[in-house]
Amino acid sequence: MKCVYCNCTESRVIDSRQTDDGCTIRRRRECEGCGRRFTTYEKIDTVPLMVIKKDKSRETFDSNKLKAGIIKACEKRPVSIQAIDALVRDIEMRAYNGYDQEVTSQAIGEMVMEGLKKLDEVAYVRFASVYRQFRDIQTFMDELNKLLMDKEFG
Numbered sequence: 001m002k003c004v005y006c007n008c009t010e011s012r013v014i015d016s017r018q019t020d021d022g023c024t025i026r027r028r029r030e031c032e033g034c035g036r037r038f039t040t041y042e043k044i045d046t047v048p049l050m051v052i053k054k055d056k057s058r059e060t061f062d063s064n065k066l067k068a069g070i071i072k073a074c075e076k077r078p079v080s081i082q083a084i085d086a087l088v089r090d091i092e093m094r095a096y097n098g099y100d101q102e103v104t105s106q107a108i109g110e111m112v113m114e115g116l117k118k119l120d121e122v123a124y125v126r127f128a129s130v131y132r133q134f135r136d137i138q139t140f141m142d143e144l145n146k147l148l149m150d151k152e153f154g
Helices: 062-071 079-097 105-119 121-131 139-154
Strands: 012-020 023-032 037-043 050-052 056-062 102-106
Touching: 012 105, 037 062, 050 105, 062 079, 062 105, 079 105, 102 139, 105 121
Parallel strands: 050 102
Antiparallel strands: 012 023, 023 037, 050 056
């Protein structure tokens, strides 16, 4: 790390602390050349995760968009924001760990459905009705019957 005062490349770390967000480390350094102190910040550099949409277009993964969809499904349901945040984090972690810089919107949708099924069945059915684009009452009933069968045997 170059000293901001004398450009010396030799410094020693005096103190390291995590920042409030927990994603960055603040380091106080002392230059070996001039003895002055300066601060550096260290942050993990992530490769953007791209989402492949149904029409084959690509966009950057956005956890806020994911969270908004889950909140909409959980509207007026007894689901805490902490539970929603935990589900979003779980899906985000699985997407980053399980795929090579690209994930399909279908895979994300299935992860949301799997999580909502455990969290709240009504929210699950709401999300499924939009995600699976139920066209008539029969497809809606088929999904409800699958949910009931899973509950009986799961």
